[in-house]
Amino acid sequence: MRRQASPAMKRFLLAGTAALLLAVSPTSGQAQVTAFKQAVAESVSGDEAVAAFYRDRSFEPLWTGADETHRARRAALLEALGTASLHGLPAARFDPSRLMAEMRAARTSRDRGLLDVTLTEAYLEFARTLGSGALDPSRVDSDLKRERVTRDPAELLAAVEEGDPRAVFRTLAPQSREYVRLMREKMRFERMVSRGGWGPAVPSGKMERGATGDGVVALRDRLIAMGYLAPTVTATYDRKMEAAVETLQADHGLAIDGIAGGATLSAINVSAEERLQQILVAMERERWLNRPEGLDGRHIKVNLPEFKARIYDGETLTFETRAVIGSDEGGRRTPEFSDEMDHMVINPAWYVPRSIIRNEYLPQLRRNPYAVSHLQIINSRGQVVNRSRGFGSNFPYSMRQPPGPNNALGKVKFMFPNKYNIYLHDTPTKHLFDRDRRAYSHGCIRLGDPFGFAHALLARQTSDPEGFFQERLRYGNEARVNLEQPVPVHLIYRTAFTQAKGRVQFRDDIYGRDARIWAALDRAGVALGRGES
Template sequence: MKFEFLAGSRRLTRAAALVLALTAAQGSPVAAQDGFSFTVTAFKQAVAESLGDNPEVAAFYRTRGFEPLWTGADDLSAARRSALFEILGMADDHGLPARRYDAEGLMAQLATARTGRERGLAEMAMTRTYLLFAHDLQSGILDPGTLDAGIKRVLPRRPDSEQLAKLDNGDPRAVMRALVPATAEYSRLMREKLLLEHRIAHGGWGDTVPAAKLEPGDSGPAVVALRDRLVRMGHLKPHLGASYDSRLTEAVRRVQEAHGLEPDGVAGASTLRAINTAPEERLQSVIVAMERERWLNLPEGRGKRHILVNLVDFHARIMDDDKLTFETRSVIGHQDPDRRTPEFSDLMTHMVINPSWYVPRSIIVKEYLPMLRSNPGAVSHLQIIDARGRVVGRGNGFGQYSASSFPFSMRQPPGPKNALGSVKFMFPNQYNIYLHDTPSQHLFKEEVRTYSHGCIRLDDPHDFAYALLARQTDDPQGLFHRILNTGAETRVNLEQPVPVHLIYRTAFTQAKGPVNYRADVYGRDALIWQALARQGVALRAGRS
């Protein structure tokens, strides 16, 4: 298509103008003739029309002179097309909604493209689909911040320019494979998804167990139902025994360990509830966990050493080169919406030995001020502090103050009864969340440990401190206790700050053994599943 510019006689179309502006610097055919003239192919015009407001895509096509990435007649273009359709065909395997990418429609558009313009429109449809799928597979299809106020994650999106440059310069199949999150956790979750789909397609786990409680020595139809269900779940080898024998006891223990329950071998209410949960519900948890794993697919990685706290598993772990090197039980925020622990990542920079507890304003006005108004001597273990840091006497009372006018802060000095115990671990953040010791050790015996105001309490904080300090001293235990014995509030910096990831996984894997499942204590995974379903994600019975 040829456009000629004669003084005021014709107007250049917006698309043609864009092509001219973007390609002039790359040596596009521009010739002076009665002013000047230039040639813009129908293909390039269609590409320019489809660029929209994406400057990265526009810059990419400008640098290649608007030549095709997908729709060329060369072997490399064909390889790119093939690789894209191949990975789009695996969308369901990844728990992504295949209809979102409309591979069949895209194929039909390519097959019917005859003119240069039609090829240009197909070219840009391919680019848009590739970028959409690449972002979805690498970092998730949902916006976490819109789902629940406690999910504070920002999707780790890679730039469009980076996605296109890799495809332009690399082997197409290798580039597509590299879009898949490379963590072992993602691979194992995907394997569990496919196994569950296969099991569902072949009848699921059979009948549920009709009992309130079963224990070693029992027999009868309910025990047979328990045996058969555990066999189908993969926790027990097939056999004809009809009694609650040692084999069944060990299988129940394995189930309990995989569900965060006390492994006593007795099938009580919690254990039977876990066993009777439908495989379809477990499949939903796995698909949600895969989406969550994509949210944490950080370009820089999670850190060679990092701290991983799975809130609903009630454990904090230190990971070194993706291997578990320390683990302790944890207590997290209560289910009350104002006390739930948020999910986010940050950097642990220091610990404080013999910490003071500075009471959060929300706790002061909601819990302590009403007590002080009626009894000035209440909560006497806490100091009341004015704006200049001075301790305020209680003689004048506090009845004149409201939640908005109370001018004081409150502090609990270091000591054996301090709410933070003997040490706290700080990764400064806007949510005022940290890990800490606690005098309430009895709470760690509970299976569901949701008791805090949002911060995370550790069962073995001293050992946790030793593990962190071992990287910077030959005697971490001695260093810690020398400071502790002074009784003075002391900050100890970590010479190498450690990334902290507070996650929420109702389904998670281990290198060996069954996939673990936990209760959705805050209801967040239910919201995520609903959002995924709205996007078109559906449960799928696996192929035989």
């Protein structure tokens, strides 16, 4: 998004350029050149990438020269820094007026050398933040197992040195369609907030078609303000109001019944300000996922608060299914991270995680050695242990459930080996997929249509994926099937996300992670913009 320099900014630029020109007057001589280069060399000594860049250009200026090329770079940088709030970044961190003041104050060649490095550092910090996020995810929540992937400083510096600076700045933010749509929604919600939001909350209770009264009028006004209902003076819960509620329910992942009850009214009564916060958090999360690999080709995304798993080819949706995720209890919440799926196992055995053995099964075995009889107890040599001896405080064994119709992993699991022991799998407890809120597992992700998921993955490497899968399924034994090309997997957490067509979608913050991220963004200086009324 391009923003023109304001008149005040243009005046600052002219004043700064005039000051910079003083430092290269004909009377300066070699001493000023040496002072400039010495100042640059001293300033970059602690950053090897920046130091190497300036060494390669013999410590010549990148920003502070007097010609049109340098003026264009300075203007592009200051204009870009002025857009920080448009991206939901801390505006004070990138205040262009501070740099313009330093430009006006630069009187000597040494001042100009120090300023050149300051502008370079401002550029690199802005590029890192806009491209990879304002926060370190792991410091916000221990279950955010995601590291920010930043662009190489040498690459960023070469780009602004060699290319059109405004074009370079346009490439710094995530280029995904999702990010662009989130920015658009951010501006739309800012306008709503500036106009007072959606008005009074709707009283609690239950309303359905045919209802009348003050609650229906409050619901009507709220739906109109939110854009779900055309302006009307009706005081009766009619079919149009019912249809508006159904659309809202679909946009919030609720059961679609047209009845304004508990969960629906809770969603309706979330303020526009809170929804704007969710969008700002989603933009930060999109920056965390702004990776050079893994999103252009085939990849898998599991959006935890949406309880959905999807396969994409580029930005085209290839397959989706419902999912069950970890319950909202200590140690069971599904973490967020990215990895690569490299194989599936058909007819898998379940090797019980040590934490489940310790916390759930071992207490039962100490009371009754024949408890949980559907599980085998295995020693270090792979032999089944005789349970008649009982089990004391020492339990040097593993536990395994053989393949079968009641196996906890169902009939197939999808592996992207990781240190968190998280994977995708089938399950015999199919009834959970009928629920709107599906957080019940120990942390792994159960799929509603695992066979369809397998067929979609195998379609890349066999002409008959269903036949290939069913043949191995009929054998009944464990069968590992390698994916000829590993598929990136991204476990994400989006309570606000967009659609190519349609309204922005919202979901509950089931683990409270978005609340923690927003609190951190707020502390960092991210403000709720007020838009234009």
